[in-house]
Amino acid sequence: MDRAQKRILVADDDPSLLDLISTRLDLAGYHCFVARDGLECLERLPEVRPAALVLDINMPRKDGFEVLAQMRRMASHLRVPTLILSARNRPDDVRDALALGARDYLAKPFKSELLLARVARLVRPAREREASAL
Numbered sequence: 001m002d003r004a005q006k007r008i009l010v011a012d013d014d015p016s017l018l019d020l021i022s023t024r025l026d027l028a029g030y031h032c033f034v035a036r037d038g039l040e041c042l043e044r045l046p047e048v049r050p051a052a053l054v055l056d057i058n059m060p061r062k063d064g065f066e067v068l069a070q071m072r073r074m075a076s077h078l079r080v081p082t083l084i085l086s087a088r089n090r091p092d093d094v095r096d097a098l099a100l101g102a103r104d105y106l107a108k109p110f111k112s113e114l115l116l117a118r119v120a121r122l123v124r125p126a127r128e129r130e131a132s133a134l
Helices: 015-027 038-048 064-072 091-099 112-123 126-133
Strands: 007-011 031-035 052-055 082-086 104-107
Touching: 007 015, 007 038, 015 031, 015 112, 031 038, 038 052, 038 064, 052 064, 052 112, 064 082, 064 091, 082 091, 082 112, 091 104, 104 112
Parallel strands: 007 031, 007 052, 052 082, 082 104
Antiparallel strands: none
């Protein structure tokens, strides 16, 4: 996996959680970038060009659902495979996030190993994802 495939943008308004997630991803060999709210996340997408996005739902200025909806309207190169990481775990939250384009959903609190496995799955090249689905 080249360096571009390892760029991860993490958007969450909880500073301690941002630090925990970035540290775990950095230790796993990813290059982490952070956004502290939904608007900052959208602003950073063109600059960072991440291989994957880890996105909270409950954030100020734009929530995770608004971020997903706006990403759907962006140029195709800014549509990033997204993992929702949220304390909201109602079936309709999961359904809505997936309908808006999220590829995966993980509830807080979470195990670091599970987060790393889900991120690894998001950044795998498309041909590997297709082969593993067969």
